[in-house]
Amino acid sequence: MPIVHLMTDHRRFTDGEAVIEVDGATVGAVITELERRYPGLGEALIHGSSAGVNGEVHSEPEYLAVGPDTDIYFVAPLAGG
Amino acid sequence: MTATENPPTYKWIGTRPIRHDGYDKVTGKARFAADLDLPGQLRGAYLRSPHAHARIVSIDTSAAEAMPGVKSVVTGADFPELAAKNPEHDVSVNVMARDTVLYHGHAVAAVAANTQEAAAAAAAAIVVEYEPLPALFTIDEAMAEGAPLVNETNFTKFVKSDEPSNLGTVTNLERGDVDEAFANADVVIEREFTTASVHQGYIEPHACVVDTGADGKASIWCSSQGHFRVRSSTAEVLGWDVSRIKVTPAEIGGGFGGKTTIYIEPVAVRLSEKAGRPVKIVMSREEVFRATGPAPASKVRARVAANKDGELIALDAWMAYNIGAFGGIAGLIGAMSVASYKFPNLRLEAYSVLTNRPKSAAYRSPSAPHAAFAIESVVDEIAQQLDIDPIELRLKNAAVEGDLTAMGMPHPRIGFIECLEAIRDSEHYRSPVPEGAARGIASGFWFNIGEQSSATVHLNEDGTATVITGSPDIGGSRASMALMAAETLGLDVTRITPLVADTESVGFTDTTEGSRTTFATGMAVVQACRELVDEMRARAATSMGVDLDAVEWVDGEAVAEGQDSMGIPAIAAQAKRTGGPLTATASLNASGAGPSFAVHCCDLEVDEETGHTKVLRYTAAQDAGTAIHPSYVEGQLQGGSVQGIGWALNEEYILNDDGSLDNASFLDYRIPVASDLPMIDTIIVEVPNPSHPYGVRGVGETGIVPPMATLANAISRATGVRLTSLPMSPPNVLRRLNER
């Protein structure tokens, strides 16, 4: 199962859990599952994060395919100057 | 100088051709937004708030409307109310105040008239009745228990709450066991740092020309880092579909993040609509300082624990960013920018704090300089206390691929170690410190971003090519696009014309920000050029009468065994016979932006009687991934360094008690002048980004991150005094020296 890594801010939805295994073939499916398990978390992720997957940061990554051992790091969306 | 790891051989990348847009810029022909005039054009002028926070009781525009030459007047009533949750809500209110003014200089009304003077006189004749409200200017005031609200429509982001708040974000990042690490540390250094609000200081004030038609559409020519964002933001603020707006990017006279948002365009559209005439708005320098930009002020408490051998074992930091009168995420970004050292134990608490000051805007690695000033200062003090060379200490603790950033994600391949080594091995660092001077070093990090880009490549009938993108060129990116196209096509770079097209002539492209243009738009250019190469191979195969598979593309020519090879001009000449015009387009949402690290080194001397700091020598090393046009990479390093030196030494927003800006001019907002500075030596480190076809990371922003700590670290070594407050201006330095 893909392995989700949460920023500290998001752990308040998971009772402090930082690393969670969640089933899903895409980042979006993972988020849906997270929302089902931890109400509010999915919404927070959709509206306030990018995902680091395989060393690359993806913005709006819902349709990004993930494998069974993929690490997904949800991070805040970035812009710049 | 270039330090390169396994340099690939490129024909065009890494060369230094004259930039294509340069000729117009040295002859005065380049058209910036304020240089355009339309027939029948009116000029716009603003009325701005004389209060930092007040309820608008009434606005009477009748006298202004009756004045000669006045064609239209707009106020907040001319713009739709956006829902508080609308992402453009704050921009909408910043563009024109509704029932409340939130900072001194907040736009309250605007006038279009035949002349600038008539518009200004009419704006001044608008009568506004205000009911002053309590105004807060500092982080401490706004975070105080029971503090009045800065902005009643702000709700802390990423938190479910219906209560308005003075906090934009609240962030906690933690790993390891920080308390235990501190309890077991050999050395602990703790300091509190403050930085003043600073402005991006682009030399070109914001300007736009707008025409509206009877068809209900608007054309905008403006100075912006992202004309697609101008289009979407303006449309949202007006309540329009984006299809009603066409935005043409003018040449842009500097941005540095400050032109990633909008201020004047929707106002000009409404003025033009109401008057039925084109309207031009050009901000004055004073307006630029009062009502655009600044980067946040900040307060950071940083505590670092180390072992006696120099291993940094913990960082505990509290960070607050003063972001002005609207919501924002500067504090979150600041916390996330902590990524340079391994720090097995880490605890960050970060706040974005609203105050009744102008809405802060991005500025080159936004939020990272504040955090780096604090952390790089404290880390340096650890090195001083342990008597370890500051580069060696950093090398011992530097993050490498796989180490975690503060947000918990492992770094991809990065070049921090290489930058440290580049400075360590530089002639500068190896040379003795001049007598009476001292040396400092510090590092910086910035993520860089990807996002969406589009590019179109046309092969012209004579075999030249036109490369069209949607990325405004703020520092020479057109030359980089041409070089990447030249490399991919095998075409001489002087036979390529790079252009930035309007919102209707190229695919959607995100703003030039986050050091993304050479990376992401470059990726689109390379992709389009590769498609064009495939198409040219196919056309050559047709011309030659061979299978496509038999044709290879070698150094700009189609080559097939037993056939005369075909160059690009020959293929172009055959285009009509082989299938029509040759053109290719690519659009993408780029992922895999490569972080860029930098390490700076400076020698300086302090006049201990006057508090003046003189920078004698400066070297900036930065990882570019691959330097496409090294001159403009160097330019980014040098420009960022000097902006940082200005931030370190003299730049600051000075507020009067009523919240008005006391130094809204280049006379007293003191950006560095040529005589303040030495040459800025550069070392381009090239650790290619594996996610980009040519290894590009993007270099635009990181250069501003290290200078403040670089100078503070040198001043500490020069005087024995650790400065923790920016700017380190002569009065501030002398005060601290007196306290010795």
Add this chain to the structure above:
Amino acid sequence: MRYAAPTSVDEARSLLVDNPGSRVFAGATDLIPQIRAGLPQPSVMVDLKRIERLTSVAHDGGVWTVGAATPTADLTANPEFTAMFPGLSEASGLIGSDQIQNRSSWGGNLCNASPAADSVPALVAAGAQVVIATDNGTRTAPVREIVTGPGQTSLADGEFVIEFTLTDPPAGTSDAYLRIIPRTEMDIAVVGAAVRLSLEGDTITAASVWLGAVAPTIVQVAEAEAALVGSTLDNGLINEDTLATMAEAASAACNPINDKRGTIEYRRQVAGVITKRAAAIAADRALNGASR
């Protein structure tokens, strides 16, 4: 608002008398920003630069006559003037960038009446006089009597400065001007110090010490002057005690304000520093000039 460019002092005088609310200008480097900032517009802007007398520099019979609208760039580029008044020349050369230098003038710098005007302490230290056009003739006054407060002068309505006069410095006399600014250029003085002194042998026989930007008008530091006079140079250097006394006196003479350019404490402290530094430079110049 009307622009007028008279070619004689009489013509300028008539314009001023006939047009209430009119104003003379030379470089306009302060006037234009003031108008931009919303200050009342003059009825007539009287450009003095087309009056030959106001842009002429003459050195005749031991007296320098410098037109009030003469660009300071002309003075700093004048080797004879700069050799005699190195401090006044450097003070004049500090008024803004090269661009400003081609517009700025002693007349403008004086009559704008900023406490921070760079040329004024040096002019006063050099004993400069001004010739003033009055409504019916001319009068002469010492430069130090012109400025009465920030933006305030002793000139009556309709009066304007025609020219400055300076007598050649006596043998063994030289001057220096230093200022404190945050950057190296383009700033308004936070503190300025002009020192002029005369040497006979190794003994200082006369001294004039004036500070700018530390009070509503420039300030004379009589105690510093007294400390200098009678002291002797040691190996060409003013002795440390004298320098310390001067610095202390200069700091004490300040009556500064806190503003965006500097604090009271800072101005006091660095006034002492640059006063002693300027004195050291002036002494060195006086000595080397005298020995030549």
Add this chain to the structure above:
Amino acid sequence: MNRTHVSCTVNGDEVDFLTADGTSLLDALRDELGLTGVKEGCGTGDCGACSVLIDGKLNCSCLVFAPEAEGTEILTVEGIAEGDHLHPLQQTFLEGAALQCGICTPGFLVAAKALLDHNPDPSETEIRYALAGNLCRCTGYDKIIRSVHEAAVQLREVAK
């Protein structure tokens, strides 16, 4: 506001225009004569983007009233090149990458020309002080200083 008819020479051409008396030369050059290479960065003489030569002397055109131009010879960035032959400063700025956004470039070229016209062999320090009235926010000045130095070398070669 009174209006004045002004005749002067701009970039070698005799021109005349009508201007409101309070108008700056900068606005007159841009709005009346279409010389938009002259830029406004501040309007208060602090940035140098509006630099022009008036009778050979460097000025901020934002600090000059347009009527003052009567009878003068003005040179703007548009007049620096000779026909299609770029001035060495223009060429060295291009080759030395001395511009990024380019908004300050016209003012720097004019100010640098003013410097080299009277000082053909300036030191680095002299170049830095001569250009201190011109603000650049992109380059950190490094490449500008180098390019002016290189142009000076080339001009001296030509003069030999």
